[in-house]
Amino acid sequence: MRDLLFGTPTVVAAGVDVFSDALRAQGADVHDVDWRPPGLGDPADLATLALDRRRAAANRTAVERVMAAGSRLVDVRPARDVLGLPDRTLLHAGPPIGWDDASGPLRGALIGACLFEGWASTVEEAERLLASGGIALDPCHHHRAVGPMAGVTSPSMWTWCLEDPVTGGRAFCNLNEGLGKVLRMGAYNDEVLARLRWMRDVLGPVLQAAVRSMADPLDVKAVLAQMLQMGDEGHNRNRAGSLMTLRELSPAVVEVDAPSSDIAAVLRFIGGNEHFFLNLGMPTAKLALDAARDVPGSTMVTVMSRNGTEFGIQTAGTGDRWFTGPANTPVGLFLGDYGPDDANPDIGDSAIMETYGVGGFTMAAAPAIVRFVGGTVPDALATTERMYQLTLAENPAMQVPILGFRGSPTGIDVLAVARTGWLPQINTGMAGRVAGTGQVGAGLVQPPRECFEQALAALAAEARVA
Amino acid sequence: MRDLLFGTPTVVAAGVDVFSDALRAQGADVHDVDWRPPGLGDPADLATLALDRRRAAANRTAVERVMAAGSRLVDVRPARDVLGLPDRTLLHAGPPIGWDDASGPLRGALIGACLFEGWASTVEEAERLLASGGIALDPCHHHRAVGPMAGVTSPSMWTWCLEDPVTGGRAFCNLNEGLGKVLRMGAYNDEVLARLRWMRDVLGPVLQAAVRSMADPLDVKAVLAQMLQMGDEGHNRNRAGSLMTLRELSPAVVEVDAPSSDIAAVLRFIGGNEHFFLNLGMPTAKLALDAARDVPGSTMVTVMSRNGTEFGIQTAGTGDRWFTGPANTPVGLFLGDYGPDDANPDIGDSAIMETYGVGGFTMAAAPAIVRFVGGTVPDALATTERMYQLTLAENPAMQVPILGFRGSPTGIDVLAVARTGWLPQINTGMAGRVAGTGQVGAGLVQPPRECFEQALAALAAEARVA
Structure with missing residues (x-):
């Protein structure tokens, strides 16, 4: 105790440096500890x-x-067949939620999906159906699936089917519609529904035939890695990824037995959508994280x-x-x-x-x-x-x-x-x-x-x- | 004179700062001029x-x-038709040169071009023909053309025809063969010649029909600008540019009246060549520089x-x-x-x-x-x-x-x-x-x-x- 009062102190200081600076100015021997209060949460938990x-x-x-997980594009199939959806079920993005708490864009996408599936013939009818609980809602993540924005995935939508060659795990995501007025952003007008029907009737079947005809499945993880060398970051910039996807799919697409106008329309659709890759990147990430x-x-x-x-x-x-x-x-x-x-x-x-x-x-x-x-x-x-x-x-x-x-x-x-x-x-x-x-x-x-x-x-x- | 010797000097110092530093240390008033000896050339010329x-x-x-010049892809035509080549003339890269001074890769490409054009049936025959002056050599640049590497352009090769909408100027470049064993790098084996024949018989005609069918000509300058946003620099990295070219051409390519196996081969060829865009970028630059x-x-x-x-x-x-x-x-x-x-x-x-x-x-x-x-x-x-x-x-x-x-x-x-x-x-x-x-x-x-x-x-x- 006497030493403490009369000896030369050696000070260990933690946190802000006002105290240690003042001591140092008085010639004290100060050791700083790089410490901050916890940023969030209960310190006891930490x-x-x-x-x-x-x-x-x-x-x-x-x-x-x-990091070990891979991602191969092995098939393109309707959500109905691969996601094990009970009748009248729609998947959505994020954690579980009901109609009452749903925000505008999620409601818009759910309405659009009901119209697209023919479960309702007017917006009002769809709203009543959804509000009454007539449609079950479930997160994509509960079905090994992911969906961008509203993430609404209905039985008739086609999905990319990806497989991790390391674990054999699978993950799924529907096809990207493009930007602007699109279902996943909560739009449901005729333009949106017409595009979804074309995707159901032309794009999906052509992609399924093309993907099934490819001798080597597309290595989606390799595309994602290459994107980072080409100015994409893989979430809101997918330009190079979408182009590489087009490059990899197009030779198989042109050999699909379909009218050349449909083939050209498919290539134009993919080529015109700089975010087309996103719906392949997301299930690639999902595969990797599900592995953990x-x-x-x-x-x-x-x-x-x-x-x-x-x-x-x-x-x-x-x-x-x-x-x-x-x-x-x-x-x-x-x-x-x-x-x-x-x-x-x-x-x-x-x-x-x-x-x-x-x-x-x-x-x-x-x-x-x-x-x-x-x-x-x-x-x-x-x-x-x-x-x-x-x-x-x-x-x-x-x-x-x-x-x-x-x-x-x-x-x-x-x-x-x-x-x-x-x-x-x-x-x-x-x-x-x-x-x-x-x-x-x-x-x-x-x-x-x-x-x-x-x-x-x-x-x-x-x-x-x- | 007396002032100069006894007054306080004001010094203007140019070049290295040893002198001015020494003066400044003695309290002199020194003004530095940022000057270096010329890096090259005669100072009087400078x-x-x-x-x-x-x-x-x-x-x-x-x-x-x-900077004002633009670049539109307006046609694809054989070099014979657009470059005004006299018979038995080959174009090459760089300033004028004759066979005697030509390096290995230029000689190799000239030999290959003679074989490709049917002017010789063996390598030895081609060498004799070239050494005897039986083939005229002329720089691409003298014909509003450019060619990568050896740059050898022969009458039967197809060329991109680009136009500057500002001046109406035109520039030309043959089609890129890919990397490795290729004519422009001086290779001339059977693989090289077979590829050149396929480019002459399949790729060129398909591209001509596709380009001519496009309602809006491809804006090559815009592609080059976009490449810089996508990790390309436009000379030895043309990945994004080649992919964008594929995207822009493919819908027109698939509607060309040709066997679907040829169409698929064309798409595979373009998609498999990360330097495909280079031969569009070069005449784009040529157009701009010719404008000046x-x-x-x-x-x-x-x-x-x-x-x-x-x-x-x-x-x-x-x-x-x-x-x-x-x-x-x-x-x-x-x-x-x-x-x-x-x-x-x-x-x-x-x-x-x-x-x-x-x-x-x-x-x-x-x-x-x-x-x-x-x-x-x-x-x-x-x-x-x-x-x-x-x-x-x-x-x-x-x-x-x-x-x-x-x-x-x-x-x-x-x-x-x-x-x-x-x-x-x-x-x-x-x-x-x-x-x-x-x-x-x-x-x-x-x-x-x-x-x-x-x-x-x-x-x-x-x-x-x-």
Whole structure:
């Protein structure tokens, strides 16, 4: 005690540097500890997880499964046949939700799907049917499927069928309609329904025949990797990916037994849609993240998804349980005369791309995307750099050339999010708030903190009983 | 005089700062002039041009013509019909050259062209014919044409016919064969000749019919601009450009009246060749630079081109006159077991891309190219930055996203090259030194100083009499 009062103190300082600077100015021997208060969540939960002996190995297992997974395009089939849909069921993006809580674009897409399936012949009839519970709603994610934006998938829609050659797992996604007035953005006018019927009657059958005729199935993961070398990030910039898909499919497409005008229309449709690849990229990410499900002790995120009202996440250590919070509204650039008041809160399963470590996480690979989602080129670079702080690994298959071919930041760690308080950066399309509007823009958004606070608590509770 | 000796001196110092630093340390009033000795050429020539009152306006005119030019794909026709070739004439890349001085790959390509045209039935017969002067040789550039690598263009080859909607000018280039064992790299085996015959009999006619059926001609300049947003630089990385070309042509191709197996083969050929676009990009650059020919007083370079032995340039102020020097040998990465000893000196008209301000000048837009031509990502960024010092303008149509969408460095100024001593940076394919070898790699190369020294002297001589 006497030493403490009269000896020369050696001070260990944690946190803000005002204290240590003042001591240092007085000639004291100060050792700084780089410490910050936890960014979010209960510090006790954070401590429990930090000390969980299973964690390091479990996270390594989870993220290695993600990185090892492959993705082959093995078939194109109607959703009815592959998703095991009971009659009068529609799938949607995000965590579970009912009609009463559904936002405008989800309602619009559900209405459109009822019209498309012939379950209703007017908008009013469809609304009554949906409001009365006459149509069952279920998340895509509960059926090994993903859907961009509203994500509404109905039995007559054709789906890409992807297979992971490592695990044999499968994942599914419907076909991308293009931009603007489209069902997934909540539009359901005649133009939308006519396009869906053409996709059902012409596009789907031609693609099925073409894909089935290919000697080697398309390696979708390889296309995604190549996209990052070509200025795409795989979520809101899919230009190179869509072109490579066209290149890979077109020789088989032209040999399909169909009128040459249909063949030309199919090639024009694919060639005219810069987001055509997205619906192949999403199930590729889904395959990889499904491979990492159910790894006890892992704090890695396996799903980030939004239904337009709530944002939900799942983790490898907590199985199929959803952790949800109110969805934020993206900030970005608007089409035509639309503005911030027109934008619906965040919607879609497409944040599976960021969950996989691309999209918003690899914006450094796609500087031109700032012209579509907003921000600046330095922002895009800084975002990718920041995401390395939240993730478990760098995926050697997904390289970012401008960062000296560094692998993409992969495997979001709930613990890292809680420690830093930084949230995953997602880029996203923006649907109009009012049902029937369609796309109003694209922008940047983050998950609500609540998802990660709940996930942290659940992971810690599991760790205490493990 | 007394003032000079006893007053406080005010010193103006030019060049290295040792002198001014020493004076400043002694309290003298020193004004530094940012001056360096000329990098190359006769200082008197440099002074003459620096003081030429026509220069600023002439260079502005020249570079604005380059930037204003457009490029539309208006037809596909045999070289015989569009290039006004006399019988038994072959075009080649670079400045004029005869058989005796031709390097291996140029000889190989000339031999192959004689076999392809049926002017000889054996390699020996072709060599005798060429050595005896039985075949006239003429630069592509003398026929409003350009050709990559050896650039050998024979009457039966099909050519892209491009038109500048601003001036009505036309430019031509044959069709790209792909990589590896190809005529333009000096190979002439059966595989090469069989491919050329297929291109003559199937690819050319299908492309002609497709291009002629298109309601809107392909805007090749727009494709080139988009490529820079997609990780291509337009010379040795044409992946996105080739895919966009496939996308634009394929709907018209599938409606051509030809067997579906031929249609599929055409799509596979285009889709399998990541350099397919190069032969559209080159005449696009040629159109723009031809628009800037013959601007008296302009020191802007209008051609950089190599025949495998000599490198030649032309300038806007000196018309069709060539300024030549011995071609350097590229340094880069090699295919398979090839190494530096296998590489021929620099060859091809494709440096028209750098003359236009892309290719090596926009490597910052294409960081992944370092995996093909060598160097590092920081090198690629630094190269583009350096080229801004040699050029007259930034082309707003050709933007480099990673540099905050800065326009490409456009219009090489002979005066700037002479002042700095820095040479334009070109990236290039490497042909095997021995006739018949084909491609051995790709790399980086610069023009010899002699070209710029001669051009500087000629421009100064012209300025003195103007």
